[in-house]
Amino acid sequence: MAASTETRFSLDGIDRGSLAVAFVVAQALAFSVAYTAGRPTWYAFFMIASTAVTAYLVHGDSFVVAAATMGSILMIALALPLFLFVARQRPSLIVEKALSPDVHRMLYLGVYGPLLAAVISLLFGVPLAHLFAKGFTGQQLVESLVDLPLVVPHSVAGILILFGFGAGGAFPNVSVLGSMIGMVLAMTFVSAPYAVNATREAFESIDDRLEYASRIHGANRWDTFRRVTAPLAVRGMVTGGVLAWARAVSEFGAVAVVAYSVSFFYPPAGGKVTAQHAPVFVYNTYLQGGLAESGAVAFILLGVSALIFLLVRYLTSDSTTSGGIV
Template identity: 80%
Template sequence: MAFVAVQALAFAAAYSVGQPTWYAYFIVGSTAVTAYALDGTSFTVATATAGSLLMIALGLPLFMFVARQTPALVIEKALDPDVHRVLYLGVYGPLLAAVLSLLFGVPLAHLLAKGFPGQPLVESLVDLPLVVPHSVAGIIILFGFGKSGAFPQFSVLGTMVGMVLAMAFVSAPYAVNASREAFEAIDDRLEYASRIHGANKWET
């Protein structure tokens, strides 16, 4: 907490004098000093310092974005119905996509963990969205589910259905692969013990 408080004060001071670059230097220096005080080894200091450079790239733009906002404008936009709709879509859409990915991805992950004929082909299809650019993924969704696609009754362009399909297309590989690794980590002897004690496959 003390480290975070010092960082907040340092950023406020650097921003108030119009020198946010000073804060970037402060992050690196304070991280190195803190790592040395807590551990003292050169390895820890080096890794912490290297990590702080990434934190600058990730955090400093966000800090600058927040600092440059006008409170009155933020309040005005917070009361705007269009902003409410965007926030609703931004929360509801990814949540639905995550639920769909888990609902249909976990059973597939279980099959992949056990193995079956044609598994390499299925694995390739599961991993395909990882190598396809997001813009291409959107085009693929339009081809598959658009007006001349497999389900022309669904309107996907600019709708919640299209957004959820696109997000599920991109996120499904993570759900399937993470679940498969979890299933593979389970000791087979636990499953054998469960079946011996009378549990069926669903219960196991």
């Protein structure tokens, strides 16, 4: 009996990679035509129809065709705004903003601050994630506290930071409002769950027999974690760090409440400067300069973030990491 995933047409002579490239090229051409004609709706219908046809040609299975078609509708909501955003940018304005010292400071702060938040989230989140993976009494309560920032409105998160660490808070001698410390605390609050949960999943995927074998051969808990558990979970840790960094980069509400403008040491200036976190800066640019100027700044920020994300993913891919016992 033939399998249900048997293709309706023979594609044995066609490389799947070439088919994917052809599909992407067709999407690009269709979008270009629709955008030039001023009819982006045409492209939305084309994407849905071409996805359904491609799924039919490759699989010939009604379930796969239906799933691909439904998924393409969601992709329209995700991809079409991005495509139109890129297509409508003015290169001259992007260059102008890219040469602006204010944008340089924004980019530095937008990468440096979230990086500190991600490192803090991993430094203290990895041990907690390991405890979650092993289990302990009262774990559900602690898990609820860790996941709370995922459901708390962003502006409320900023208020919580001010109550917890501002005047009359846990560290009364530490300046939080309008400071780099306050901004990093706000970012850590909203991004820590991503680091903890991703690392926890990595720990839970490790076979307990490997740790047991390490202990049987005389290794203590520290050596077992350093030589067995941590290397096997390193991909999850990096993934958690990247997610925490990305979440911190995109944070607006909490940062706007705690540290709308911050003073920090800026190496090119050789001293302290005042700047705003990237989402806050983009918002201010939108209020003062309109959609075109804010779009140019957003384009630059999007490009820098994408490059960093792709670089980290490449450095942590299967071809560049062992992921095994060391």
